[in-house]
Amino acid sequence: xxxxxxxxxxxxxxxxxxxxxxxxxxxxxxxxSNFAHGAIITLGAYIAWAVMVHWLHLPFLPALLVSxxxxxxxxxxxxxxxxxxxxxRRAPSLYLMISAMGVAIALQNLLYATIGAKLYALxxxxxxxxxxxxxxxxxxxxLFAFGFSVVAIAILHFMLNYTKVGMAIRAASxxxxxxxxxxxxxxxxxxxxxxxxxxxxxxxxVFMGVKYMVYPSMGWITNKAYIGAVIGGLGSLxxxxxxxxxxxxxxxxxxxxxxxPVALSLYRDVFSFSILVLLLIFRPTGLFGREVEEKL
Numbered sequence: 001x002x003x004x005x006x007x008x009x010x011x012x013x014x015x016x017x018x019x020x021x022x023x024x025x026x027x028x029x030x031x032x033s034n035f036a037h038g039a040i041i042t043l044g045a046y047i048a049w050a051v052m053v054h055w056l057h058l059p060f061l062p063a064l065l066v067s068x069x070x071x072x073x074x075x076x077x078x079x080x081x082x083x084x085x086x087x088x089r090r091a092p093s094l095y096l097m098i099s100a101m102g103v104a105i106a107l108q109n110l111l112y113a114t115i116g117a118k119l120y121a122l123x124x125x126x127x128x129x130x131x132x133x134x135x136x137x138x139x140x141x142x143l144f145a146f147g148f149s150v151v152a153i154a155i156l157h158f159m160l161n162y163t164k165v166g167m168a169i170r171a172a173s174x175x176x177x178x179x180x181x182x183x184x185x186x187x188x189x190x191x192x193x194x195x196x197x198x199x200x201x202x203x204x205x206v207f208m209g210v211k212y213m214v215y216p217s218m219g220w221i222t223n224k225a226y227i228g229a230v231i232g233g234l235g236s237l238x239x240x241x242x243x244x245x246x247x248x249x250x251x252x253x254x255x256x257x258x259x260x261p262v263a264l265s266l267y268r269d270v271f272s273f274s275i276l277v278l279l280l281i282f283r284p285t286g287l288f289g290r291e292v293e294e295k296l
Contacts, residue, residue, distance in 0.1 A: 004137065005252045011142035013248020014149035015211075018204040019225030020232065020240035021153065022197035028173040028235035029193055032093040033226070035100040036078055037201055038219030039107035044071035044202025045209035045218060046111070049120050060125045060210075067206045068199040075198020076191055078103055084187070104219070111216035119213040122206070145207045152203060153241055156196065160237070165192055173235065224251075227276045233286030242287060247272060 019041060026034045047070040050056075052063045082099045125141050160166035168189055172179045180186050208221060228247040232239025254268050279286065 005256050006249065007138050008142065009249035009252030010245060011139075011146045011248070012211075012252065013228075013245035014146045015204050015207050015244075016225045016228045016248050017153065017241045017244030018149050018200045018207075019222050020229035020244040021156065021237055022201045022204075023222075023226055023229040024232070024235055024237055024240040025169075025193055025197045027229075028237070029169065029176065029190065030083075030087065030093070030096065031235075032096040032100070033234070034197070035097065036082070036103040036107070037075075037100075037197065038222035039104045040071050040075045040078065040198050041201040041205040041208070041222055042111070042214075042216065042219040043074055043107065044068070044198075044205035045122075045214045046115070047071065047202065048206040048209055049122055049214045052123055053120070060123070064203065064206050067202045069202075071202025071205065072195040072199035075194040075201065078198075079190060079194040084190075087190070108216050108219065115216070117216060119215045120209075121213055122209045125210050141210060145211070148203070149207075152200060156200070157237070165189075169193060224272060227272055230276060230286055231279060233288040236286065236288040239286055239288030247275075250275070 019037070022037050023034065026032070026037075044067045048063050048067040051058045051066050052060070058066065082103050083096055086095050086099060125144070131138055131140060131143075160170060168179060168184050169192075171182075172184070172186070172189060176186060179189070204225075205218075208218060212218070224247060225244060228244035229240045230243070231246060232241065232243030251268050251272060254271050
């Protein structure tokens with residue numbers, strides 16, 4: 001039972017980590033919380049539904065790649081339309097955050113107006129097969145989501161540490177002005193940043209759509225990813241990964257725990273947000289975060 005709970009927690013935690021990394025990437029450079037990230041994740045799930053069910057009837061892996069690319073492009077357009085002018089005018093981070101909230105609300109209501117509130121199911125991947133692991137029965141989809149997430153985060157880690165673009169992103173997270181003086185085109189750099197964050201978000205959206213359902217307000221789940229990013233420390237990519245996985249494990253353990261007649265699964269969200277409140281009180285920079293002037 002414990003082993004199955006841990007495996008389930010690692011699976012959902014790895015999806016949280018994908019979402020949290022997108023938050024942390026943008027925060028590390030632009031120093032604001034991109035609350036439109038949840039809408040991009042939702043659109044990534046809808047792209048998968050469109051190409052798998054509604055239009056092209058693609059298999060899962062090609063549909064996943066299309067969703068990653070589509071969500072990346074949408075995130076790029078989001079930055080160009082909603083943030084770039086504010087960024088060039090050196091607007092305070094609060095203005096960027098307000099713009100992000102407006103984009104999130106607008107995209108969610110656009111989905112309601114055009115597609116409706118109906119819930120859509122993505123085709124079952126691997127026919128929802130399960131395998132036995134040390135006495136635990138685990139969905140192949142959970143294992144695939146965990147493995148694919150680990151590979152994606154590993155590729156991102158390699159890119160950030162061993163490519164010129166990655167080094168420019170890491171340098172910009174410390175001082176954008178200096179990076180600009182050294183000849184880096186900030187518009188291109190920020191565009192690449194949003195492409196990466198959006199692509200990871202699109203991947204997470206597809207996994208969430210397969211595991212649950214696709215619907216306009218599914219982006220609310222990014223609140224959990226944001227908690228994971230804060231636990232690890234906003235702006236820290238290792239922290240986002242650790243925080244997302246840690247939150248997934250905590251939620252999985254709470255879901256199977258009872259205190260007498262009371263099932264703690266009913267209070268899972270209470271535990272998650274209580275952790276956030278306590279962390280902000282006692283360690284606002286998270287486990288791996290660094291001190292910043294403002295956190296919005």
